Amino acid sequence: MARIGKKPIQLKxxxxxxxxxxxxxxxxxxxxxxxxxxxxLNIVLADKEILVEKREExxxxxxxxxxxxALIQNMVTGVDEGFKKTLELIGVGFRVAKKGNDVEFHIGFxxxxxxxxxxxxxxxxxxxxxxxxxxxxxxxxxxxxxxxKLKKPEPYKGKGIRYTDEVxxxxxxxxxxxx
Numbered sequence: 001m002a003r004i005g006k007k008p009i010q011l012k013x014x015x016x017x018x019x020x021x022x023x024x025x026x027x028x029x030x031x032x033x034x035x036x037x038x039x040x041l042n043i044v045l046a047d048k049e050i051l052v053e054k055r056e057e058x059x060x061x062x063x064x065x066x067x068x069x070a071l072i073q074n075m076v077t078g079v080d081e082g083f084k085k086t087l088e089l090i091g092v093g094f095r096v097a098k099k100g101n102d103v104e105f106h107i108g109f110x111x112x113x114x115x116x117x118x119x120x121x122x123x124x125x126x127x128x129x130x131x132x133x134x135x136x137x138x139x140x141x142x143x144x145x146x147x148x149k150l151k152k153p154e155p156y157k158g159k160g161i162r163y164t165d166e167v168x169x170x171x172x173x174x175x176x177x178x179x
Contacts, residue, residue: 008046011049078136083136086164087161
């Protein structure tokens with residue numbers, strides 16, 4: 001079994017963390033993230049590191065320890081470096097444009113699709129590529145998944161919205177003509 005939950009999370013000098021009754025606040029150069037972890041586990045702030053400790057030896061505590069540690073590590077990485085996902089549009093006539101803070105897609109429907117970008121996420125559009133960035137890993141991933149859901153890549157021609165590193169398994173079309 002992996003013991004990732006026992007590893008301490010190292011904080012750089014530019015990052016500060018405070019704990020107030022189960023609410024963890026992490027501040028860094030890119031911004032601030034706040035998350036409520038409740039009182040299921042002990043989150044200990046030592047000098048320039050964070051430890052997630054179990055209160056008792058149960059299966060639930062083991063799973064929560066690893067999960068909480070991963071969430072805290074994502075918060076630390078987010079306020080220091082940020083997260084970025086890149087999507088691309090593939091298809092004849094498919095195009096994307098930025099309208100104010102929203103993104104407008106022309107993806108083969110009879111009407112353009114307007115996608116409202118939530119607060120805390122930055123969307124940049126260049127030709128048929130959309131770059132989604134922000135400090136909250138969960139929010140960046142959710143926005144990217146919702147954009148991809150507008151027009152998933154289809155398996156015959158590969159048209160649709162896909163991640164740049166995604167491989168779409170293609171299917172063979174009609175094998176031949178009937179005689």
